[in-house]
Amino acid sequence: MKLGILTGGSDCQGLNAAIRSVVRSTLVEKDAEIVGFLQGWKGLVENLFIPLTMKDVSGILPIGGTILGTSRANPRKLQDGFSRIEANLKQNNVDALIVLGGYDTQGVALELHKRGFPVVGIPATMDNDVGCTDYSIGFFSAVNVVADAVDKLHSTASSHHRVMILEVMGRYSGWVALYGGIAGGADWIVIPEVQTNLSDIINHLKNRRKLGKYFSIIVVAEGATMHEIPVADVTEKDEFGHIRLDRRSVGAKVGAQVEKMTGFETRVTVLGHLQRGGSPAMFDRVLAARLGYKAVEMVANREFGKMATFAGNRVESESILRVVKESPKNVSIDLYDIARIFY
Ligand code: F6P
Numbered sequence: 001m002k003l004g005i006l007t008g009g010s011d012c013q014g015l016n017a018a019i020r021s022v023v024r025s026t027l028v029e030k031d032a033e034i035v036g037f038l039q040g041w042k043g044l045v046e047n048l049f050i051p052l053t054m055k056d057v058s059g060i061l062p063i064g065g066t067i068l069g070t071s072r073a074n075p076r077k078l079q080d081g082f083s084r085i086e087a088n089l090k091q092n093n094v095d096a097l098i099v100l101g102g103y104d105t106q107g108v109a110l111e112l113h114k115r116g117f118p119v120v121g122i123p124a125t126m127d128n129d130v131g132c133t134d135y136s137i138g139f140f141s142a143v144n145v146v147a148d149a150v151d152k153l154h155s156t157a158s159s160h161h162r163v164m165i166l167e168v169m170g171r172y173s174g175w176v177a178l179y180g181g182i183a184g185g186a187d188w189i190v191i192p193e194v195q196t197n198l199s200d201i202i203n204h205l206k207n208r209r210k211l212g213k214y215f216s217i218i219v220v221a222e223g224a225t226m227h228e229i230p231v232a233d234v235t236e237k238d239e240f241g242h243i244r245l246d247r248r249s250v251g252a253k254v255g256a257q258v259e260k261m262t263g264f265e266t267r268v269t270v271l272g273h274l275q276r277g278g279s280p281a282m283f284d285r286v287l288a289a290r291l292g293y294k295a296v297e298m299v300a301n302r303e304f305g306k307m308a309t310f311a312g313n314r315v316e317s318e319s320i321l322r323v324v325k326e327s328p329k330n331v332s333i334d335l336y337d338i339a340r341i342f343y
Pocket of ligand 1: 010102125126127169170171222245246276
């Protein structure tokens with residue numbers, strides 16, 4: 001038996017931990033071989049791969065990024081993308097493929113499955129917007145970075161009596177903003193799933209001053225929209241059709257309006273790719289160990305066309321078809337309501 005593995009789409013913390021788990025489970029538990037395709041789907045289309053041994057995964061558990069590299073390459077957009085993938089899998093005698101990434105990556109895996117190739121998915125994205133799984137690998141690491149940033153902004157905000165806007169990633173889901181904002185004690189959290197009025201934020205900031213709270217921290221998700229704040233009309237798209245959300249500069253726009261309408265000195269921080277870098281959180285390391293092991297079990301049991309999931313502290317599996325249908329997964333509004341208690 002020979003397995004292939006790849007990481008596709010955006011990187012996130014915990015990918016290496018998951019690769020290590022898959023490789024060790026394959027080599028130790030199943031006595032099979034495994035190769036890693038490089039740079040996401042590009043590596044499969046162009047036949048770029050490396051054999052993976054115990055030595056290759058030794059010491060990678062706490063390291064961010066992915067030793068296999070990644071890209072947003074989309075085989076649908078490449079000339080003969082899928083037939084080249086199939087030819088390369090056949091030529092290298094790969095019996096099954098394990099695919100780590102968000103719902104775009106799982107969508108390509110689904111297409112490969114529909115064409116008859118055995119695939120198994122593992123959810124990995126800091127956005128946590130993959131359907132059918134409570135958490136994806138990388139999410140809690142990103143939340144740690146956001147919460148740490150909110151903690152740090154507290155001291156400088158209080159020293160200067162300023163409003164601090166923190167723009168965070170998460171595409172069109174507010175998971176990272178909401179968890180990071182609650183964990184850090186943000187004074188308002190703006191997420192794509194909930195329509196926020198700027199006037200409500202302004203009133204809230206003014207009330208806080210009246211109560212003797214001379215600083216405030218507002219977390220804004222990059223994909224959030226507000227009636228009163230037209231963001232830059234961005235046309236630049238990646239290979240999966242997603243626009244460059246950082247170019248919308250929603251944080252800067254909110255900051256400028258807040259300063260104008262309150263008269264309070266305001267500063268903006270865009271956390272950007274710091275959220276995806278560095279060592280994975282302990283939760284992600286354990287999740288990666290569990291999902292990686294499960295994926296190899298699924299291959300051994302010939303449970304193909306499915307993704308390993310984490311639901312209610314149980315590792316399970318779900319058809320990739322359903323996963324893709326239920327993505328992007330929105331935040332639960334119950335949790336957003338809890339966050340408001342702390343404003
Ligand atoms: O999907 C993960 C993500 O980090 C999003 O939160 C963000 O919008 C996007 O990727 C940015 O990707 P890039 O690596 O292309 O800047």
